Structures are given as structure tokens and as C-alpha cells.
Amino acid sequence: MPYDPTQYEARAQVLKALAHPIRLWLVTQLQQQELCVCELVDGTDVDISTISKHLSQLKQTGIVSSRRQGKQIFYRLETPCLLNSLSCVETVLERNAKASSALIK
Template sequence: MKYEQAKVRADILKALAHPVRVLLVNALTDGDRCVCELNELADIDQSNISRHLAMLKKAGIVSDRRNGMKVFYHLQTPCILKAFECAVEVVRAEAKIRDTNLKAV
């Protein structure tokens, strides 16, 4: 694999690699949400939610659509959920290793 190709992939993963953005994407799996709704998910300033959404949009993970005063965000590439599933698998594997180590002690 070429470095440039790896960088393209890394940039998409980077767009997901933040707790707030994980929460946002997770919330959007249930359907489209406006910023005001997404704003409730985390205890941070609204301006940051907006910025995180902009990053997800730039990465091609979500899209937005204005409806009156509100802007609704939509999960454009739901396959991203597979990445989450994998993250969960990694966590489980870690837990297993921890258990084994504990038994070894």
C-alpha cells in the first residue's frame, strides 16, 4: 500500500476517532437529527458540536440538509458501524487478555 492511500484511510478513521463524534454518529443511526438535538448528547459548547459535525461531513461520513432554521444531519455511510463493532471486539479481546493475565497471577 502506498503512503498516500494509507493517509486517505487514516483521515477517515481520524474523523471518527473522538468520543463526541462517536456519540454523534451513534445517535444518527436512529435517524436524522438536527444540531439542537445532537447538542444534548455531550456537555460541551454548541460551537464544538457544530465543528465536530463539520469534520464528519468533510470526511464524507454524514451529510446535512437545512429545514427552516434547523440543519438536519444524516448518516451517509452506515458501514461506519462496522468499524465500531470492531472496536467493541478489540475491547472484548483486551478484557479476555486481562482475565488471562489475572489468572496467571
């Protein structure tokens, strides 16, 4: 299969959107239900403008979507399959931890 830079750039953009601890946390918070920005802010020590910027980045890549209800904006996860990728990351972390502990012994 030949290298298609456009295809890989698009994939890299999605991965870049996830490549921040707060954005990863936001994705996991939205896995069960739609939440408003105010509820997401309550779970962190981060201000509302920072959370909104992170949500905007996730929205630009299609990971989340939003809807307005009065003054509140609610976000929902559009791609729950990403949680499978996060589970895979956890497997890598566990394997690395086991390998590190084996080296110490």
C-alpha cells in the first residue's frame, strides 16, 4: 500500500487532539452521558475558558459534538470507539510497569 500523506495527516490530527491529559479526561467523562461545560469544570481545577478551548479542539476533529440549551452548552462523545484505543493504551502502560518492576527485581 503506498504512503498517502493526506490520510496520515488526518489521522495525526485526531491523535493530536487527544494528546493532552485534560482532553483525555474530558473524553472519558463524556463516555457515559452528555454533560454541560459547567459540570466538566466542576471536576477539575481548571477554569471554564480552558475547558472550553479543549472541548473546541475535540469538536473540530469530530470527537465530540455540542448543543446549546439556553446559556449552557452540552457536549457528547461522538466517537465512543476511541475508548477502545484508551483501553489499549492502558494495556501498554500495564505492560511497561511490569517490565520495569521485573528489571528492579
